[in-house]
Structure formats: C-alpha cells, structure tokens
Amino acid sequence: MSADVAATRRYFVPRPSPYPALMSFSIMLLAIGLGLGVNGYPAGRWFAGVGIISILFALTRWIGKVIAESQGGFYHHWEDRSFRLGMIWFIVSEVVLFATLFGVLFYEREVSLPWLASLDAHFTPWPHFSGAWPSAGPAGKHFSTVYPWGIPALNTLLLVSSGATVTRAHYWLRRDRRDALTFWLALTILLGVIFLVLQAREFYEAYTELGLTLGSGVYGATFFALTGLHGFHVTVGVVMLTALLARILRGHFDASHHFAFEAVSWYWHFVDVVWLLLFVLVYWL
Known part of the structure; x- marks a missing residue:
C-alpha cells in the first residue's frame, strides 16, 4: 500500500501481527520462571531466560514495524491522536x-x-x-x-x-x-x-x-x-x-x-x- 493511498483513509489499520501474541506468551513464560525460581525449582531460570529473550525479540520486531510504518508515511492525524x-x-x-x-x-x-x-x-x-x-x-x-x-x-x-x-x-x-x-x-x-x-x-x-x-x-x-x-x-x-x-x-x-x-x-x-x-x-x- 502506498503512502498516498494510506493518506486517503481515516485511520490506518495494519495487517495482523504475531507480536502481541508472542509478547503475551513471553510474559507468561517469565512469570512461570519467576514462580518456579522463588520456590526453588532449577527449571525456573530457564523459563525466565527464554521469556526475557522472547520479550526482547518481540519488542524489537514490533517497535521496528511501527517505526517502518511511521517512516513510510502511514500515520496521520487520527493515528497521532490515538498514540x-x-x-x-x-x-x-x-x-x-x-x-x-x-x-x-x-x-x-x-x-x-x-x-x-x-x-x-x-x-x-x-x-x-x-x-x-x-x-x-x-x-x-x-x-x-x-x-x-x-x-x-x-x-x-x-x-x-x-x-x-x-x-x-x-x-x-x-x-x-x-x-x-x-x-x-x-x-x-x-x-x-x-x-x-x-x-x-x-x-x-x-x-x-x-x-x-x-x-x-x-x-x-x-x-x-x-x-x-x-x-x-x-x-x-x-x-x-x-x-x-x-x-x-x-x-x-x-x-x-x-x-x-x-x-x-x-x-x-x-x-x-x-x-x-x-x-x-x-x-x-
């Protein structure tokens, strides 16, 4: 979609993204890991580690996508107001x-x-x-x-x-x-x-x-x-x-x-x- 076409729309709606679901799953892994760690289970550190890495990956990719959309000219008055x-x-x-x-x-x-x-x-x-x-x-x-x-x-x-x-x-x-x-x-x-x-x-x-x-x-x-x-x-x-x-x-x-x-x-x-x-x-x- 070109920036000119996007500008004619009232509100830009991005394509479905996997990153919100990935972020939720990563936070769940981190919570499970912390819970296991507090109760003395060695597996807790592994769950927490995977959760932290997944969170950082999802954030980097998600924010990168938002930046690309912003630089591509897809955001206008309504998007700015929403943000x-x-x-x-x-x-x-x-x-x-x-x-x-x-x-x-x-x-x-x-x-x-x-x-x-x-x-x-x-x-x-x-x-x-x-x-x-x-x-x-x-x-x-x-x-x-x-x-x-x-x-x-x-x-x-x-x-x-x-x-x-x-x-x-x-x-x-x-x-x-x-x-x-x-x-x-x-x-x-x-x-x-x-x-x-x-x-x-x-x-x-x-x-x-x-x-x-x-x-x-x-x-x-x-x-x-x-x-x-x-x-x-x-x-x-x-x-x-x-x-x-x-x-x-x-x-x-x-x-x-x-x-x-x-x-x-x-x-x-x-x-x-x-x-x-x-x-x-x-x-x-």
Missing part, C-alpha cells in the same frame, strides 16, 4: 502504581505503627517492639537508613538536570537543529546512566555497610520496592532515549512530526517527578 491518548493513559496507570506504593508507605508509617503502639501495654506484636519509624519488623535486624544528602541528593540534581536537557533537546528538534538536538539528547542519556550507576552503588552500600536489605522489616521492603521500581523506570527511559538518539542519527523525525520524541520526554518528566517525591518521602522525612 497520544495511549501514552497519556499509560502514564496515568504509572501514576496509579506509584500512588499505591506511596499509600502503602503512608499507611505503614502514619497508621499501622501508631495503632500497634497504642495497644495494651501488656501486649506487644513482637519482642522489643518499638512504634518508632523506621521499623525493623519482627526480625529486629539492626540497620541504618541512607543519608539523604549524599548520593540521593546528587541523584536528585542529576534527574532534575536531565529534565532540563531533554526539554532543551525538544526545543532544538522543533527548530530542526539536529546538531544541538543530538548534543542535548546525548547529555540526557549520560545523566540517566550516571544516576543508575550511583543508585547501584547506593544499593551495594546499603546491603554491605548499612545492613539495609529486603529483609530489614517493613522499612527495608518498602524502601527497595519504591527505589528499585523507580530505578527500573529510569533504565527503561534510558533505553528509549538511546533508541531516539539512534533514530535521530539516521535522519528520522522533523520539526512538526516527532511524537515518539514527545512521548519519551513525557515519560522522562514523569520519572523526574516521582523521584522528587521519593527523595522527600523516603530519604528525607
């Missing part, structure tokens, strides 16, 4: 996910512990119970919290700066200055990579020097759930930004049609805002 709505609802779902985890943190800190501390003086949930936050839980393992004005503060500066650099890159894209666009986008990627390296160092020090692990009671579990999930989102963002840079170097996008860049920049700003909340609610307060 924008899809990205908006995706970010809304991510907001709900992190809001749930922040809600868990609030409940643990402001509701659960004070309630347990208010129980009869002759009853304690576990030996040496203290109603103070952070709580080590029944295990009672001693740990120290991460100092907020070290790596966390530096990572905050890095992510806030990366939000400014990706905005600057978008500014030059809309003016079709590809040299400046490439520089600012590459700088954004570099800031994201440095963030991940520093977070990995923070996790290592937490485990080896502070005694803060996933087994350090409700605080340790919540801390790593929130910061680890955010780190995963930063990793995904860096991968997407790198893919954008590769496409820009190949001459993709122009000043008026570049929704893929806008979508990734929306996602990156969302990651920035979540980190600011993490820094204040998890590290600082």
Whole structure:
C-alpha cells in the first residue's frame, strides 16, 4: 500500500501481527520462571531466560514495524491522536502504581505503627517492639537508613538536570537543529546512566555497610520496592532515549512530526517527578 493511498483513509489499520501474541506468551513464560525460581525449582531460570529473550525479540520486531510504518508515511492525524491518548493513559496507570506504593508507605508509617503502639501495654506484636519509624519488623535486624544528602541528593540534581536537557533537546528538534538536538539528547542519556550507576552503588552500600536489605522489616521492603521500581523506570527511559538518539542519527523525525520524541520526554518528566517525591518521602522525612 502506498503512502498516498494510506493518506486517503481515516485511520490506518495494519495487517495482523504475531507480536502481541508472542509478547503475551513471553510474559507468561517469565512469570512461570519467576514462580518456579522463588520456590526453588532449577527449571525456573530457564523459563525466565527464554521469556526475557522472547520479550526482547518481540519488542524489537514490533517497535521496528511501527517505526517502518511511521517512516513510510502511514500515520496521520487520527493515528497521532490515538498514540497520544495511549501514552497519556499509560502514564496515568504509572501514576496509579506509584500512588499505591506511596499509600502503602503512608499507611505503614502514619497508621499501622501508631495503632500497634497504642495497644495494651501488656501486649506487644513482637519482642522489643518499638512504634518508632523506621521499623525493623519482627526480625529486629539492626540497620541504618541512607543519608539523604549524599548520593540521593546528587541523584536528585542529576534527574532534575536531565529534565532540563531533554526539554532543551525538544526545543532544538522543533527548530530542526539536529546538531544541538543530538548534543542535548546525548547529555540526557549520560545523566540517566550516571544516576543508575550511583543508585547501584547506593544499593551495594546499603546491603554491605548499612545492613539495609529486603529483609530489614517493613522499612527495608518498602524502601527497595519504591527505589528499585523507580530505578527500573529510569533504565527503561534510558533505553528509549538511546533508541531516539539512534533514530535521530539516521535522519528520522522533523520539526512538526516527532511524537515518539514527545512521548519519551513525557515519560522522562514523569520519572523526574516521582523521584522528587521519593527523595522527600523516603530519604528525607
């Protein structure tokens, strides 16, 4: 089908694709593998490995097909509107996910512990119970919290700066200055990579020097759930930004049609805002 024919249609409908089914099957393999692994079955790692490889293959082929359709001129007003709505609802779902985890943190800190501390003086949930936050839980393992004005503060500066650099890159894209666009986008990627390296160092020090692990009671579990999930989102963002840079170097996008860049920049700003909340609610307060 030529681009001229596609342009006369109200909405471009691609041919049936095997990749959605392959993606669903791959995710199922990964879930089975993780379930088997948690329960001590050696086959779990093989299921999980095949699932991860299949996911990466399906994503690469699927996204490559979408890029080819975009470069072929098949996407117009209605497709662009659909993509924008899809990205908006995706970010809304991510907001709900992190809001749930922040809600868990609030409940643990402001509701659960004070309630347990208010129980009869002759009853304690576990030996040496203290109603103070952070709580080590029944295990009672001693740990120290991460100092907020070290790596966390530096990572905050890095992510806030990366939000400014990706905005600057978008500014030059809309003016079709590809040299400046490439520089600012590459700088954004570099800031994201440095963030991940520093977070990995923070996790290592937490485990080896502070005694803060996933087994350090409700605080340790919540801390790593929130910061680890955010780190995963930063990793995904860096991968997407790198893919954008590769496409820009190949001459993709122009000043008026570049929704893929806008979508990734929306996602990156969302990651920035979540980190600011993490820094204040998890590290600082």
